[in-house]
Amino acid sequence: MDPSHQLGEGVNAGELQRLTLSELRERAEALDARIREHLKRDARPRATVVMQCAVCEQRGTAADTRERAAEWAFRHREENAGHGAFREITMRPYQW
Numbered sequence: 001m002d003p004s005h006q007l008g009e010g011v012n013a014g015e016l017q018r019l020t021l022s023e024l025r026e027r028a029e030a031l032d033a034r035i036r037e038h039l040k041r042d043a044r045p046r047a048t049v050v051m052q053c054a055v056c057e058q059r060g061t062a063a064d065t066r067e068r069a070a071e072w073a074f075r076h077r078e079e080n081a082g083h084g085a086f087r088e089i090t091m092r093p094y095q096w
Contacts, residue, residue: 047092051076054085062091 019027048062049069053076060072066088073086 047090050089050091052087052089053080053083054087055083056080059089 048064049066050059050062051069051073052059053073058076060069060076063069063071069088076086077083
């Protein structure tokens with residue numbers, strides 16, 4: 001590896017080769033903490049579920065459970081003959 005290749009935060013490959021195992025572990029733990037913070041979920045609900053008709057593309061209202069989302073699909077099927085195929089769309093918020 002080219003020692004001039006930068007590995008973020010001003011550290012190059014040559015510097016990493018001179019670090020002790022303990023120093024490498026410390027850097028790895030710090031990087032893990034930064035990644036976890038970067039990927040943490042925001043304060044919104046854990047997930048929302050929406051059902052979408054595969055025939056007409058109409059969607060129900062977002063719900064916090066699959067069962068509640070499916071209620072719309074059952075009503076939509078009863079009201080629209082031939083609309084018996086649906087997609088379940090699950091959305092999970094993340095903060096980047």
